[in-house]
Amino acid sequence: DGGITQSPKYLFRKEGQNVTLSCEQNLNHDAMYWYRQDPGQGLRLIYYSQIVNDFQKGDIAEGYSVSREKKESFPLTVTSAQKNPTAFYLCASSNGLAGEYTQYFGPGTRLTVL
């Protein structure tokens, strides 16, 4: 089955710790994205990547870092510099950035900072 997987589904972190969220896709898509969703709100873009070894900051990149060493993988690290990291994190992929392409989303990771 083709799709996007995210792990873990739930993640708890102590203040001051870095944590890495996994995102893998087997759709052979070039573009991948990370979004953050807060309760009752829409999604906001953290980082995106058009191709391997290249990524760009989105609207709320401060306190986050990413890597794109393989086409199918786009992990997100939430660093201790992120002031309010508790949120629902969603990874997505698409064939490209252009408007006609559909984005496919993973099931999400819910991060809670204790």
Next chain:
Amino acid sequence: DAKTTQPNSMESNEEEPVHLPCNHSTISGTDYIHWYRQLPSQGPEYVIHGLTSNVNNRMASLAIAEDRKSSTLILHRATLRDAAVYYCILRDWGNYGGSQGNLIFGKGTKLSVKP
């Protein structure tokens, strides 16, 4: 990406058609109209998209106004599983120079379906 306006919430009865409206008066000629939906605690799911002509797929139909300033997502027979937040989003067709390609989500329309 241009902005869209949707009602905050709508209600429907099971097995009846549902028409979800979206206004996008500042749409440009190259913006695609996308619809996604999100069930609680899940990632958004693609529903349908179009540019100028009406579109149909197994999930829904998309009716686009002739001037493209509004569109309507049509669920032909609502089921309880269709209860979700529905997002109407515009994406530029190919603004590679400055486009991030991301979907700009508003708050969407929360659809409730009554048995």
